[in-house]
Amino acid sequence: MAKRVAIVGTGQTFHKSHRPDVNGQEIINEAVQRALADADLKIKDIDAIVIGNMDHFEGINYVDCWSVDGSGGVMKPVIKITTGGTTGASLAIGGNHMVGSGMFEKVLVIGWEKNSESDTTGAITTAFDPIWDRQVFAGAISGLAAEAQGYMARYGASDRDGARVSVRDRKHAMNNPHAQLRKEVTLEEVLASPMLADPIHLLDVCPRTDGACAVIMASEDVAEKICPKPDWIWKTAARHSYAYLGDADYGRLVSMERCAKEIFQKVGIKEPRKEIDVIEMYQPYSFAGLIWIEDMGIVGPGEAPGYIWDGNTDMGGELPVNPSGGVISCNPIGATGLIRCAEAAMQVMGKAEGRQVPDVNFAVSTGFGGCWWTDMLLHGKKKPN
Amino acid sequence: MSDIFKGIEPLIYESKINVPYSWWAGDTASKFFINLRDEKKIIAPRCGSCGKVFLPPRKVCPACFTENTEWVSVSDEGTLVSYSVARRKLASIPADKKLPVVWGLVKLDGADTAILHFLDDVDPGDVKIGMRVKAVFAEQRTGGIRDISHFKPVR
Numbered sequence: 001m002a003k004r005v006a007i008v009g010t011g012q013t014f015h016k017s018h019r020p021d022v023n024g025q026e027i028i029n030e031a032v033q034r035a036l037a038d039a040d041l042k043i044k045d046i047d048a049i050v051i052g053n054m055d056h057f058e059g060i061n062y063v064d065c066w067s068v069d070g071s072g073g074v075m076k077p078v079i080k081i082t083t084g085g086t087t088g089a090s091l092a093i094g095g096n097h098m099v100g101s102g103m104f105e106k107v108l109v110i111g112w113e114k115n116s117e118s119d120t121t122g123a124i125t126t127a128f129d130p131i132w133d134r135q136v137f138a139g140a141i142s143g144l145a146a147e148a149q150g151y152m153a154r155y156g157a158s159d160r161d162g163a164r165v166s167v168r169d170r171k172h173a174m175n176n177p178h179a180q181l182r183k184e185v186t187l188e189e190v191l192a193s194p195m196l197a198d199p200i201h202l203l204d205v206c207p208r209t210d211g212a213c214a215v216i217m218a219s220e221d222v223a224e225k226i227c228p229k230p231d232w233i234w235k236t237a238a239r240h241s242y243a244y245l246g247d248a249d250y251g252r253l254v255s256m257e258r259c260a261k262e263i264f265q266k267v268g269i270k271e272p273r274k275e276i277d278v279i280e281m282y283q284p285y286s287f288a289g290l291i292w293i294e295d296m297g298i299v300g301p302g303e304a305p306g307y308i309w310d311g312n313t314d315m316g317g318e319l320p321v322n323p324s325g326g327v328i329s330c331n332p333i334g335a336t337g338l339i340r341c342a343e344a345a346m347q348v349m350g351k352a353e354g355r356q357v358p359d360v361n362f363a364v365s366t367g368f369g370g371c372w373w374t375d376m377l378l379h380g381k382k383k384p385n
Numbered sequence: 386m387s388d389i390f391k392g393i394e395p396l397i398y399e400s401k402i403n404v405p406y407s408w409w410a411g412d413t414a415s416k417f418f419i420n421l422r423d424e425k426k427i428i429a430p431r432c433g434s435c436g437k438v439f440l441p442p443r444k445v446c447p448a449c450f451t452e453n454t455e456w457v458s459v460s461d462e463g464t465l466v467s468y469s470v471a472r473r474k475l476a477s478i479p480a481d482k483k484l485p486v487v488w489g490l491v492k493l494d495g496a497d498t499a500i501l502h503f504l505d506d507v508d509p510g511d512v513k514i515g516m517r518v519k520a521v522f523a524e525q526r527t528g529g530i531r532d533i534s535h536f537k538p539v540r
Binding site: 018019020021022023025026029042043056058059068069070072074114116117118119122123125126130131134135 | 402406410411414444445447448
């Protein structure tokens, strides 16, 4: 019964810091209509919907039901998935499972967030253990700062190395009309921006964004009829490792390493650096752009700064990372992971316009959550074996 | 019940989660609220395909899945579809409302969907499904649903 699954259409809003002109259902609808138009489908063609956003963020708990005007879910099977920062990537994996199971032929996957409506830090704090961690810790940035400190101490990296990643992603965003922040910055500007939590400067981290993304997945029975060159989902993986703040290995993302190993081993990718053509990484701050490509196995431990300084991850380089401008340029959190998936799909389908990487055979997209977990998807041009 | 904690000293960390919100009404709802506040008029969007008139206003017709671009005037009088009477003062009841509080679902003339609001100027025992009611506008209007103070029976 298992079916191969392909992405046959994607749609996004033009993401902004505030969208006072629309409510949540309405912003969802913008992405859905664009995805349907991209796949040349009507809402009646959709068999089921998977939707998600962050817990607490808009304070609306029955998003699966409340959003049907916008999602098109009236009298359809709708299921909600919410897994913190990885929500968007988990939505993609969930949609993949639904189609792959053979139970639904065409599934609409929706991630969205209206970050402007909430107290992001207050909501994120609820992800941490109430007795042990929450009383002495809040929000997202301090944990990331601890990771960056751990990495720098272990491998002698500097805040200039982190800033180089930020310069890259913000430059890439200039090619993406959907990105929220589209302003090039220099290394000096990153290092001179306010220090939020040592060594993370303001220009090293992601913004808060209002936006939505929709992706349509179809089974192998119909995918190529809908879209002549679909994006085939080759493999997905998800890993969790953490219950308390002290559990993480600060300076290494073990969940990323395990996801990458599982996928590359099963698919037979031996040299990911050579065999993968583009990565859309859920990289909420610049230093992750160093650390996590090492954990993914693109380069060895401590080698990322040199690899990145040499331009290998820039557009036109050996392995471009985040042609979209990434999470640093745009972060509607519940949509963010799904945007990575959609952007990777667009690269494989040849639909990435001004941010297209030439001849993409394999693309990787990831999701990340502040409790150090990882989702990963491998996208490919050829139909999987 | 009293045995539950026998031999145990249960330690508890008391806490609250503070998660404030400020929700954008959006252009569609705002158009309705601005008319209500400034003109004391009730307007609603109509689906260009099936002709349904939505109150509360909706940007997209959920059946046709097309954007509603046309707006029509709706009467301030309508029919009570259903109701309930609250006799206990819970936190969700505004401080200025006196018990008992009657909630009604009112389908205004010209609309195809009902709107939830308070009924007042009526004895709870006299409320009947199908009765005719009329909007009473608030003196001070701020651009919210309580710019309609309540609905009262049409006599």
